[in-house]
Amino acid sequence: MARTLFEKIWDAHLVTPESADTPAVLYVDLHLVHEVTSPQAFTVLREQGLKVRRPERTLATMDHSTPTLPRGADGRWPYVDAQAEAQVRQLERNAAEFGFELHGLGDDAQGIVHVFGPEQGATQPGMTVVCGDSHTATHGAFGALAFGIGTSEVGHVLATQCLLQRRPRTLAIRVDGRLGPGVTAKDLVLAIIARIGVGGGTGHVVEYMGTAIRTLSMEARMTVCNMSIEAGARAGLVAPDDTTFQWLAGRPRAPAGAAWDAAVARWRGLPGDEGARYDREVTLDASALEPMITFGTNPAQGIGVSGRVPDPAAEKDPTARASLEAALRYMGLRPGQAIAGQKVDAVFVGSCTNGRLEDLRAAASVLRGRKVKVRTLVVPGSRAVKRAAEAEGIDRVVREAGAEWREPGCSMCIAMNGDHLEPGQYCVSTSNRNFEGRQGPGGRTLLASPLTAAAAAVSGAVADPRPLVEAR
Amino acid sequence: MEPLLTLESRTVVLPRENVDTDQIIPARFLKVIDRKGLGKVLFSDWRYAADGTPRPDFVLNQPAAEGCRVLVAGDNFGCGSSREHAPWALVDAGFRAVVSTSIADIFRNNALKNGLVPVVVDAPSLARLMAAPGATVHIDVSAQTITLPGGGEARFPLDAFARYCLLNGVDELGFLRSKEEVIAAFEARRDR
Numbered sequence: 001m002a003r004t005l006f007e008k009i010w011d012a013h014l015v016t017p018e019s020a021d022t023p024a025v026l027y028v029d030l031h032l033v034h035e036v037t038s039p040q041a042f043t044v045l046r047e048q049g050l051k052v053r054r055p056e057r058t059l060a061t062m063d064h065s066t067p068t069l070p071r072g073a074d075g076r077w078p079y080v081d082a083q084a085e086a087q088v089r090q091l092e093r094n095a096a097e098f099g100f101e102l103h104g105l106g107d108d109a110q111g112i113v114h115v116f117g118p119e120q121g122a123t124q125p126g127m128t129v130v131c132g133d134s135h136t137a138t139h140g141a142f143g144a145l146a147f148g149i150g151t152s153e154v155g156h157v158l159a160t161q162c163l164l165q166r167r168p169r170t171l172a173i174r175v176d177g178r179l180g181p182g183v184t185a186k187d188l189v190l191a192i193i194a195r196i197g198v199g200g201g202t203g204h205v206v207e208y209m210g211t212a213i214r215t216l217s218m219e220a221r222m223t224v225c226n227m228s229i230e231a232g233a234r235a236g237l238v239a240p241d242d243t244t245f246q247w248l249a250g251r252p253r254a255p256a257g258a259a260w261d262a263a264v265a266r267w268r269g270l271p272g273d274e275g276a277r278y279d280r281e282v283t284l285d286a287s288a289l290e291p292m293i294t295f296g297t298n299p300a301q302g303i304g305v306s307g308r309v310p311d312p313a314a315e316k317d318p319t320a321r322a323s324l325e326a327a328l329r330y331m332g333l334r335p336g337q338a339i340a341g342q343k344v345d346a347v348f349v350g351s352c353t354n355g356r357l358e359d360l361r362a363a364a365s366v367l368r369g370r371k372v373k374v375r376t377l378v379v380p381g382s383r384a385v386k387r388a389a390e391a392e393g394i395d396r397v398v399r400e401a402g403a404e405w406r407e408p409g410c411s412m413c414i415a416m417n418g419d420h421l422e423p424g425q426y427c428v429s430t431s432n433r434n435f436e437g438r439q440g441p442g443g444r445t446l447l448a449s450p451l452t453a454a455a456a457a458v459s460g461a462v463a464d465p466r467p468l469v470e471a472r
Numbered sequence: 473m474e475p476l477l478t479l480e481s482r483t484v485v486l487p488r489e490n491v492d493t494d495q496i497i498p499a500r501f502l503k504v505i506d507r508k509g510l511g512k513v514l515f516s517d518w519r520y521a522a523d524g525t526p527r528p529d530f531v532l533n534q535p536a537a538e539g540c541r542v543l544v545a546g547d548n549f550g551c552g553s554s555r556e557h558a559p560w561a562l563v564d565a566g567f568r569a570v571v572s573t574s575i576a577d578i579f580r581n582n583a584l585k586n587g588l589v590p591v592v593v594d595a596p597s598l599a600r601l602m603a604a605p606g607a608t609v610h611i612d613v614s615a616q617t618i619t620l621p622g623g624g625e626a627r628f629p630l631d632a633f634a635r636y637c638l639l640n641g642v643d644e645l646g647f648l649r650s651k652e653e654v655i656a657a658f659e660a661r662r663d664r
Contacts, residue, residue, distance in 0.1 A: 015651065015658040022633050025651055027658055037555065039505035044645070065503055083503040090505045134554040134578060150556035150582035151507075152644070160648045162655055166631060168577075198490050199548035199574055232551060234577050298490050298551070319546050319602075323489040414499045423522060435494040435552060437517045 002273035005239050006170055006205045009145040009270070013128045015162055023164040029127040030144075031157045033060035033100070034113045035091040036416070037132030041155035042094045050159045051098065057161060058100040059122055062088055063112045064416050066105050068379050068406035077105055080418030098158075111382020111408045114138035114352035118222065119384050121251025125240035125267040130157060135352045135432065136235075137228040141221035142248070143240035143270050145205070148229065171204040171233065172278040175212040177287035182466035184362065185220035186354060186430065186449035188212065188284075189227040190292035190302040196282060198300040201233025204280065207272070208238050212286035218247040219358040226353045227432050230299035239271035291465055294434045294447040295339055296327035301434070303339060305452060305464045311335035330436055331444050332424070340462050342446075345425040347376040347457040348439070349450050350406075351413035354430035355381025357388050359450040363430075364394045366454035366468050367401040373460030376403035377419065379411040403457065415440045428456035473587050475641035478612050479568050481541035484531055485605035489546035493579065496550065496558040510557055511564030532565075536606050544571045544601045550579025559583045569611055571618065573598050584634045585644060591618055597626035613638050 003011070010026075018024040038060075045052070052058055065084040067077050079085040088105060095102035103109040109116060114135050117123045123139040129146035130136060132154045139146035149163065156163055173192060179185075193200075206228050208221075216224065221238045228236030238244075245264050248254045255263045290304040301324075303309070312328065312335060315321040328335065333342070349355075349363045363378060378398045380386035386408055389395060395405045412419040413431035415438065421427050423442025430453050431438075434445035446462065455465035501513045519530050526533040543562065549572040550558060559582045562570070569589040580590045589611060593601070597620055601607070604621035611618045613635060617625045636642065 015655055020632055021636070023631070025648065025655070027655070027662075036502050040507050040556075043506070048645075064499075081503070087503050087505055132554055132556075134552065136554075148554035148578055150554055150559075150578060150585065152556060152582065152585040156645055156648050159645060160651070160655060161659075162648055162651070164633070164644055164648060198551055199576070202548070202574060202577055229552075229578075232548065232576060298492065319487065319489055322487060323546065326488065416499045416503060433492075433494065433552065435492045437498055438494050441498070441517050441522065 002275040004170055004272040004276040004278060005143060005207055005237055005270055006145060007276070009126055009128065010167060012126065018167060023166045025162050026128065026165045028130050028157050028161055028163060029057060030117070030122055030129045031058045032113050032117050032129065032131035032136070033058060033154070034064060034131070034133065035062045035087045036064045037151050038094065038154055039087065039090045040151050041158055042098065044155045045098070045158055052100055052158050053161045055098065055100040058158065059117065060091060060095055060100060060102040061110050061113050061116045062091060062104050064410045064414060066409045067417055068409045068411045068419055070407055084417060108383055111384065112352045112355060112410055114226065115355055115381030115385060118142065119251065119382055121248055121254030124248065124254065124263070125244060126270050130163065134229045135226050137233070138222050138226040138352055140225040140228065140235050140237040141218060142244055143237060143267070145235055145237065147234040168234065169204045169279040171201055171206045172281040173206055173208050174210040174281065174283045175208065175286050176210045176283070177212055177285045178215065179212060179286045179289065182451055182469045183289050183291055184449040184451060185216055185223040187289055187292040188286060189224045190294065190299065190447060191289050192284060193227060193231045193300045194292070194302040195284065196231050198230065198298045199232040201228060201231035204233050206233045206236040207278070208236060213238055214241065217358060218243060219356045222356065223353055227299065230432055240267050291449060291452045293339055293428070293452060293462060295331060295333055296324070297330055297434055297436050299432065299434060299447060301327060302447070305340055305462065307339060309333045309335055309337045309339060340464060342462045343426065344374055344428050344446070344456050344461060346374055346421055346427040347372070347453050348412040348427055348429040348431060349453050350377065350379030350381065350411055351431040352381065353432040354450050355379060355385065357385050359430065360385065360389045360394050362450040363454040364397040365472065366451055366458060366465060367403065368397045370401055370458040372402045372457040374457060376457040377406060377412055378403050379406040380408045382408050401458070412439050414438070428453045428462060473641045473643055476568065476587050476589065476613055476638050478610065479541060479589070480608065480610045482536070482606050482608050483542045483544045483601060484537045484540045485602055486531060486543065486545040487602055490548045490551055491545050492552035493550060493555050493558045494552055497555065497561045502555060502557055507557070507560045509564060510561035511566070514561040514565045539566065541566055541568045542571060542609055542611070543567050543569070544598070547573045549575050551576040554578045556582040559586045559588045563588050571598070571601060584637065587638065589613060589638065591628045593618065593626040593628055
């Protein structure tokens with residue numbers, strides 16, 4: 001029978017299939033671990049006298065609680081508080097005690113777990129990848145079934161290398177046409193979420209397909225898959241192709257030599273068969289899109305940068321109307337207001353959504369030779385991204401524009417490490433969530449692409465990046 | 473995990489859609505290395521003013537919320553992050569069930585592992601629950617029913633295995649560990 005990409009991966013990882021009474025036992029090829037969602041899982045292992053079953057399939061780094069300011073003259077990292085440091089120390093202890101590989105603070109490979117995993121070549125087509133983090137969907141860009149799990153499940157995978165899972169439904173999102181100049185993968189995924197809604201993918205695994213997806217770089221595909229969870233889908237997939245293989249070749253954990261050739265041959269069999277069926281399908285035209293920005297407090301509340309803030313009065317459902325009213329009240333925006341020109345107080349470029357080299361290049365292309373008018377943080381997604389960006393002078397462009405060039409980490413996407421907004425501040429951010437208080441209590445987040453974020457930085461207000469890009 | 477067969481409680485109503493995990497427990501409270509005592513920061517940014525004083529208008533700060541074990545909220549409850557701290561905080565604050573028209577996937581999985589029942593009902597049933605904050609409801613896990621204010625009941629879906637685990641207090645890790653032999657056989661087959 002013709003099978004989809006998802007079905008091929010699912011079938012290949014079934015230790016036992018599901019029945020009416022029990023979920024499937026699904027084997028996990030790669031378990032990524034970070035400091036925030038793992039400590040309580042290791043406590044359970046310790047309490048029950050269990051080991052990490054497959055340490056070589058367990059790979060850890062640190063990102064959420066880590067400072068993005070450099071070490072002090074005394075060699076100490078400027079942790080936001082003792083709790084953050086204790087969490088980092090705990091992962092160091094757990095890695096030593098349970099014997100798995102950790103790239104901790106100060107390590108050359110350290111970075112945001114979803115930037116780090118692919119960079120290491122650890123994420124490969126056809127794998128199952130899990131992590132105690134909802135943006136694990138990122139790794140689906142390689143044609144891996146990758147999804148976020150809770151801490152109890154982190155414990156399950158550590159102890160058994162398996163998870164109990166019900167088979168999700170499949171949703172095909174076909175994007176035809178071509179993205180226009182200045183319109184990026186971030187704009188595309190924000191448009192998809194605005195279209196299907198913040199719960200539109202619940203219960204589904206998304207497969208992104210169509211000509212617009214095929215022409216995306218690996219980094220852009222990661223941006224798209226990353227935000228699958230913002231539409232409620234635990235996983236997003238892109239079928240692997242030559243773009244995927246070229247990106248992976250030569251990475252530290254990628255197969256080499258004859259093993260590489262065998263792997264590529266195997267991976268070529270992964271894309272969905274002709275005639276494979278999806279439970280649902282949605283189609284979009286990439287060429288109709290403009291740069292997107294969010295105005296509300298969930299990622300589906302997005303509009304084109306030339307658009308106006310919607311009017312709750314037009315919303316028929318009372319709960320939905322109340323939610324939109326609450327969002328606009330929180331954001332301090334008026335119905336019908338043009339979003340362009342809205343003053344902002346800060347700009348954040350970084351995160352597992354847009355913290356890779358290509359994203360920093362995009363931001364730098366707007367910042368080059370201009371000055372930022374508001375506080376602007378540029379935070380590389382990993383140490384490798386930081387090194388590569390510095391090798392081509394992006395750090396200099398950022399600093400000369402008056403923006404801050406930081407150490408890698410999640411930073412102001414989740415505001416756990418001391419990088420945060422003040423109450424009431426507006427921030428155009430390349431991150432993934434505009435939830436109330438996400439970037440600090442009372443902070444107001446407008447999600448956008450690195451180009452749009454940089455345009456806001458040099459304008460001091462929400463602005464269409466296209467004229468700035470075209471001026472080059 | 474304690475078995476949970478039935479539950480009778482007054483409801484707390486949160487008339488918001490898309491209540492995300494950052495509202496349930498803001499990220500700055502995730503720097504803990506244990507899971508205890510998170511109930512005090514449940515809905516922290518809605519519950520407390522910047523100076524830490526309780527906001528009297530927030531539903532959880534009202535005397536009627538005392539002792540309530542059932543939370544009723546708008547569509548798509550628990551969207552956002554995978555933080556299990558969200559159900560930990562709800563359970564620590566005394567809740568044992570969340571009622572909505574839909575519940576986000578990862579939150580639902582996490583809730584079930586902590587004996588917090590995800591109760592998904594249809595829109596008319598939710599509207600009745602929303603319209604009667606503080607109403608006493610009875611949840612029967614075995615029958616998969618919740619009584620509605622003013623009479624009648626709604627049935628809610630529950631995966632057979634999740635239901636079995638709730639009713640018997642079964643921990644999934646124990647179940648998975650009992651599969652060790654088939655897991656080892658699977659690995660041997662694949663690594664060949």
